[in-house]
Amino acid sequence: MKPFLLLAALAIASPALGDSSLPPAHWANQQLPDAQQEAEAQALMEEIRCLVCQGQSIADSDAEIAGDMRDMVRRRIAAGEKPSAIRAWLIQRYGAWITFMPPSEPATWPLWLAPIALLVGGGLIARARLKKRAAK
Amino acid sequence: MKLLRFLPLALVGLVVAALVWRLANPPDTNVESGMVGKPVPAFTADATLPGKPSVSSADLSDGRPKLVNFFASWCVPCVGEAPVLTMLKQQGVPIVGIAVRDRPADLRQFLSDNGDPFERIGSDPQSKLQLAFGSAGVPETFVVDGRGIIRMQHIGPIEPDDVADLVAAVKDAR
Numbered sequence: 001m002k003p004f005l006l007l008a009a010l011a012i013a014s015p016a017l018g019d020s021s022l023p024p025a026h027w028a029n030q031q032l033p034d035a036q037q038e039a040e041a042q043a044l045m046e047e048i049r050c051l052v053c054q055g056q057s058i059a060d061s062d063a064e065i066a067g068d069m070r071d072m073v074r075r076r077i078a079a080g081e082k083p084s085a086i087r088a089w090l091i092q093r094y095g096a097w098i099t100f101m102p103p104s105e106p107a108t109w110p111l112w113l114a115p116i117a118l119l120v121g122g123g124l125i126a127r128a129r130l131k132k133r134a135a136k
Numbered sequence: 137m138k139l140l141r142f143l144p145l146a147l148v149g150l151v152v153a154a155l156v157w158r159l160a161n162p163p164d165t166n167v168e169s170g171m172v173g174k175p176v177p178a179f180t181a182d183a184t185l186p187g188k189p190s191v192s193s194a195d196l197s198d199g200r201p202k203l204v205n206f207f208a209s210w211c212v213p214c215v216g217e218a219p220v221l222t223m224l225k226q227q228g229v230p231i232v233g234i235a236v237r238d239r240p241a242d243l244r245q246f247l248s249d250n251g252d253p254f255e256r257i258g259s260d261p262q263s264k265l266q267l268a269f270g271s272a273g274v275p276e277t278f279v280v281d282g283r284g285i286i287r288m289q290h291i292g293p294i295e296p297d298d299v300a301d302l303v304a305a306v307k308d309a310r
């Protein structure tokens with residue numbers, strides 16, 4: 001049993017091989033000294049998608065590349081760059097997919113219109129039902 | 137009207153069918169770079185090993201089309217890709233390497249174990265170049281033409297089957 005458990009433990013540990021041996025980048029897990037800048041960086045990091053764990057934002061992800069992206073965001077904001085410029089730089093490289101705030105463009109209109117359409121549809125159904133009930 | 141009673145069941149069936157289809161055909165998680173068709177971003181990388189020249193964006197617009205290969209000693213698929221890169225080099229394709237988050241000692245070991253097809257190797261300790269190229273992981277390879285325009289992106293390890301395509305792409309990039 002014991003050798004089996006040891007092997008199982010080794011198997012669980014093997015994904016660590018997929019990471020480099022370098023420590024995280026300087027600003028990956030460290031806040032900027034300026035609270036205003038840190039708040040801006042944090043807001044941007046929460047809406048940028050991690051490239052490898054694609055359901056998570058880079059603020060939430062422990063992936064190395066997410067750490068490197070946080071480092072980049074904080075460095076650029078500390079250097080005075082606007083969050084919108086950093087977002088545009090990332091969209092140029094990875095597409096609108098990289099942000100969790102999809103820009104309003106024809107392809108995303110159904111996404112914005114669906115809740116309104118559902119509400120209106122639901123209202124109409126409810127009205128028909130209530131009318132029927134009143135008529136009884 | 138009676139058939140309408142089965143509508144919810146049909147809808148559930150439809151949702152289940154969609155879920156099963158998605159499970160059987162997982163979505164493509166590759167992230168394609170928007171930099172294809174654009175000039176390489178301006179950069180100057182530090183050298184990694186003594187005797188091995190480093191890379192800057194100027195080296196990528198010297199008139200010779202080439203491959204820019206993002207790799208790392210800690211990347212297992214890169215080991216599999218190494219012999220294929222050597223094949224490409226033997227066919228006359230210049231290859232420039234970008235070592236992502238790597239240490240010189242590890243890199244030296246990797247090159248002596250797996251061969252060194254690289255003309256130049258630049259260091260990318262914080263994945264900055266990787267992000268600038270719009271690359272999402274290692275290994276990834278870009279075809280850059282003689283004027284420094286990125287012409288193609290190959291995501292994942294290069295397999296022997298990809299060699300002919302890449303050689304042709306580099307030829308076309310002249």
